[in-house]
Structures are given as structure tokens and as C-alpha cells.
Amino acid sequence: MNKEYYIGIMSGTSLDGVDVVYCEITPNSCKLLASLEYPMPLELKSDILMMTEGKNSLEKVGQIEHRLGVLFTQAVGTLLIRENIDASTITAIGSHGQTLWHAPQNGVSMQLGDPNILAAKTGIPVVADFRRKDVALGGQGAPFAPAFHEFIFSNINASVSVVNIGGMANITVLGDKLIGYDTGCGNVLLDMWVNAHYNLAYDKDGIWARSGDVDYVLLDTMMADPFFSQPYPKSTGREKFNQAWLEEMIASRKDTVYFRPLAQNVQRTLLELTALSISNEVLKFNTDVVLLCGGGAKNTFLVERIKTLIPNIEVAIAQNADQIEAMTFAWLAYKRIHNEEVNLKDVTGARENTILGGIYA
Ligand SMILES: Nc1ncnc2c1ncn2[C@@H]1O[C@H](COP(=O)(O)OP(=O)(O)OP(=O)(O)O)[C@@H](O)[C@H]1O
Ligand SMILES: [Mg+2]
Structure with missing residues (x-):
């Protein structure tokens, strides 16, 4: 050959x-x-x-x-x-x-x-x-990446989806017809928020996020963004998921009384947003296995949350994930x-x- x-x-x-x-x-x-x-x-x-x-x-x-x-x-x-x-x-x-x-x-x-x-x-x-x-x-x-995922993973003897968690996140579903699209933000907002508060490049292993509580009102406000319900094909970037978007979400937090959430709770909620928006899409195809790749696959707390949200699907880290x-x-x-x-x-x-x-x- x-x-x-x-x-x-x-x-x-x-x-x-x-x-x-x-x-x-x-x-x-x-x-x-x-x-x-x-x-x-x-x-x-x-x-x-x-x-x-x-x-x-x-x-x-x-x-x-x-x-x-x-x-x-x-x-x-x-x-x-x-x-x-x-x-x-x-x-x-x-x-x-x-x-x-x-x-x-x-x-x-x-x-x-x-x-x-x-x-x-x-x-x-x-x-x-x-x-x-x-x-x-x-x-x-x-x-x-879906075309390459199809090339390297199609010999696996199970139904497979692949989720890449980079700045944005995207899913690939292998099958007769190749499916792939961006699920929304991956690490970008988590990186931005921890950088603004602690001047760190990223929240290693989601440690800071783990110290906070999910603000469900904020989570619902963010999940109501039309991108998450838009049918594929779709792709996204920093033009959409950026600081202005997050500030707008915090300001329009749909609650009876407005209060600004604690910084660690925002971090926790952003991690949940990434985990939930990915898991919702994985569940739609209900494959036997989901392979995670990209830098987000190293965020142990994020992976833990994804596993909890899709309990019946085997979650594994892909070979050469980075x-x-x-x-x-x-x-x-x-x-x-x-x-x-x-x-x-x-x-x-x-x-x-x-x-x-x-x-x-
Ligand atoms: N140990 C870790 N804990 C938490 N997050 C991590 C860890 N290691 C990497 N990351 C996250 O992964 C990100 C880098 O991921 P990656 O390089 O896949 O993204 P990318 O450069 O945007 O790629 P692409 O857009 O091609 O998917 C970092 O910015 C950080 O948020
Ligand atoms: Mg990178």
C-alpha cells in the first residue's frame, strides 16, 4: 500500500x-x-x-x-x-x-x-x-471533522457518535448517511469567564465550576437561545458565543427578581450548558458509544456531567483525542x-x- x-x-x-x-x-x-x-x-x-x-x-x-x-x-x-x-x-x-x-x-x-x-x-x-x-x-x-471521523472510526463494531469539545463543540453520528453539526459552545465561555476572574487560560479539570451551584434560571435562559433548537446543518463560533452573549443572558435572566449570580455559579452553569447541549444531541441518536475528543475531554468534571446526563450510553475518550x-x-x-x-x-x-x-x- x-x-x-x-x-x-x-x-x-x-x-x-x-x-x-x-x-x-x-x-x-x-x-x-x-x-x-x-x-x-x-x-x-x-x-x-x-x-x-x-x-x-x-x-x-x-x-x-x-x-x-x-x-x-x-x-x-x-x-x-x-x-x-x-x-x-x-x-x-x-x-x-x-x-x-x-x-x-x-x-x-x-x-x-x-x-x-x-x-x-x-x-x-x-x-x-x-x-x-x-x-x-x-x-x-x-x-x-465528521468526514475524518467517518474515515477513522467506521470500522468500530457498534453504533458510534463522536463529540469534539474545542472552543465550540460538534457531534458526528456515523451511519449510512453521515450526520455532523455544531452543538453550540464547548470551552469558549468557560475559558472566558475564568480568565476574567482569575486570569487563568482555563479552569483545570473544572475545579472552579465544581465549587459553584447551577443557576437553573440562567441555564434555562441560555438553553432558550434559538441556536440550540435550530435543525442541522449548523455551525457556530465566537461571533455568537462570546462575552456579549453571556452578559446578555445574565442581564435577561428570566426571574421574578433580578440579581447578579455569583461568579462561581456562572462558571458551574456554563459547564452545565456545555454538558447539557452536548448530551441533548447525543441522546437524539442514542448510539451505543460516544467518543469524546478535543481539549474539553480532559475536563474531568465536564466528562463526569456528560456521563451522568447520558447514563445508558458508554462514554469513552477517543484515541489521539487531542x-x-x-x-x-x-x-x-x-x-x-x-x-x-x-x-x-x-x-x-x-x-x-x-x-x-x-x-x-
Ligand atoms: N485539564 C483540563 N481541564 C479543563 N479544560 C481543559 C483541560 N485541558 C484542556 N482544556 C480545555 O480545552 C481547550 C482547548 O481545546 P482544543 O484545543 O480542543 O480547542 P480548540 O483549539 O478550540 O480546537 P477546535 O476549535 O479545533 O475544536 C482549552 O482552552 C481548555 O478550555
Ligand atoms: Mg486548540
Whole structure:
């Protein structure tokens, strides 16, 4: 079987770092050989966040595009050196890019990180801009991981759903017809709230959330957001689940008397929101097993809550749970290089399956 070697780069909505993977890919397998998480400089993170809040200049957009291209190149270079990999043995790099604005309903999915820098500095062809062809065909342009979940998990001898808990969360249900969509926010609001109160990047193992009580009035107010009842295909991002959204929810807490909830109770309620919005969707398909992946799968309290909310479904952590998103983009690069269409139309709602991504060489 022809083996080819690819690199995948993922920088997700959490802005916690750049995940890089080195994979061996054949027509029916994708083996993770090495991986690395490269830190996102705090200054760049804060510029990106300001951008997503609409508080930055056009000049900054150009700078962010360039700085991310350099960052991705440094991340790949570090992995190549550390693993002693000869760049000429890599067929291509698949780069997701950093999403700055995702509004497919308006035909927009803007992802930055100049792939030309990566191609010029590494000498390796780069596949990037995966989402916009799907959007041009009327699709959501997201989530894309379901096609890869289908590729790697379809040999499991049970009915399976996969839930990725990143900044946002998404579900995949494997079956004759592939189903996949965003379930809502994953870690993004939990990270934002703990950062505002304790200046931490995230609430490790949900310890702070565990110290609070669920505010059920606030939880109901948040769960009443139309996103949670909207039928799929659907995808979301920081444009929706952000600080302004949370403040609006707290302010419109539907109770007889308004009072501002304690900070730890908000954290606890946000964790419950993530657990409940995921569990509600998992229960709709009632598979034998749900595999969790993404950084949220390391939040022990969140996983505990999901297990409690879906007691009849086996919950397991997927193999390579932290790297699956980056592996998806290594595999999507393989698909592009081989001019193969990706089975995503039922997930994204695009008119047809198509070849995704542009090649920068
Ligand atoms: N031990 C832990 N306890 C609690 N939360 C954790 C832990 N480890 C990671 N996380 C959470 O996982 C997040 C990172 O997850 P991940 O990298 O999957 O998200 P992402 O970069 O947004 O990816 P994507 O958008 O592709 O799904 C962190 O921001 C944090 O919220
Ligand atoms: Mg990440």
C-alpha cells in the first residue's frame, strides 16, 4: 500500500495553541507518528480576540495574516527538527488557518495564516482555504471533522457518535448517511469567564465550576437561545458565543427578581450548558458509544456531567483525542492532493461533495 507523509496544522477557536501532527496516510488509514503543541503568543491571541470583537484596524488584519503564517511555519519547523524529518519526504501540509469570522449565511468564512510563508520557508506544498468552496456551494463550511471521523472510526463494531469539545463543540453520528453539526459552545465561555476572574487560560479539570451551584434560571435562559433548537446543518463560533452573549443572558435572566449570580455559579452553569447541549444531541441518536475528543475531554468534571446526563450510553475518550482535529487537516490535504471529493454535503448542507482546499506550492 502506498504510504505518504503529511503534516496537519490546527489552530482552533480556543486560541490555546497551534497543534501540529505528522501522519502516515494510505487510502484507508491515517497513523499519527508525532505531534506538537506550539504556544500561541499572548499578544497575538489578544490581537485576534480584539479582531473578533470588531475592535481592530484593517492594517492589523494584514499583520495577523502574516504573523500567523510565521507562527505556523515556526511550529512546523520545530516538529521537523525535533523528529529529524526530512522536509522532502512530506507530500503536503494541510493548514486549517485561524478562523477570524465565520458567517456562512452571508457567504463568509474568514481564516488567516498566510500559507505562502509556510510553502516558501519549508519548501513543502501547502493546502489551505478548505472551507470556502463548501460555503460557495451553499454549505456551512463547517464542521469538517465528521468526514475524518467517518474515515477513522467506521470500522468500530457498534453504533458510534463522536463529540469534539474545542472552543465550540460538534457531534458526528456515523451511519449510512453521515450526520455532523455544531452543538453550540464547548470551552469558549468557560475559558472566558475564568480568565476574567482569575486570569487563568482555563479552569483545570473544572475545579472552579465544581465549587459553584447551577443557576437553573440562567441555564434555562441560555438553553432558550434559538441556536440550540435550530435543525442541522449548523455551525457556530465566537461571533455568537462570546462575552456579549453571556452578559446578555445574565442581564435577561428570566426571574421574578433580578440579581447578579455569583461568579462561581456562572462558571458551574456554563459547564452545565456545555454538558447539557452536548448530551441533548447525543441522546437524539442514542448510539451505543460516544467518543469524546478535543481539549474539553480532559475536563474531568465536564466528562463526569456528560456521563451522568447520558447514563445508558458508554462514554469513552477517543484515541489521539487531542490530535484528531489536526489529523483531519493532514488527511484533507491528502484528499486535495489526490483530487478526491470529501463526503461532507450531508453535514454542511452544500449542494454537492467537492474537492476542498487550494494548493500553495
Ligand atoms: N485539564 C483540563 N481541564 C479543563 N479544560 C481543559 C483541560 N485541558 C484542556 N482544556 C480545555 O480545552 C481547550 C482547548 O481545546 P482544543 O484545543 O480542543 O480547542 P480548540 O483549539 O478550540 O480546537 P477546535 O476549535 O479545533 O475544536 C482549552 O482552552 C481548555 O478550555
Ligand atoms: Mg486548540
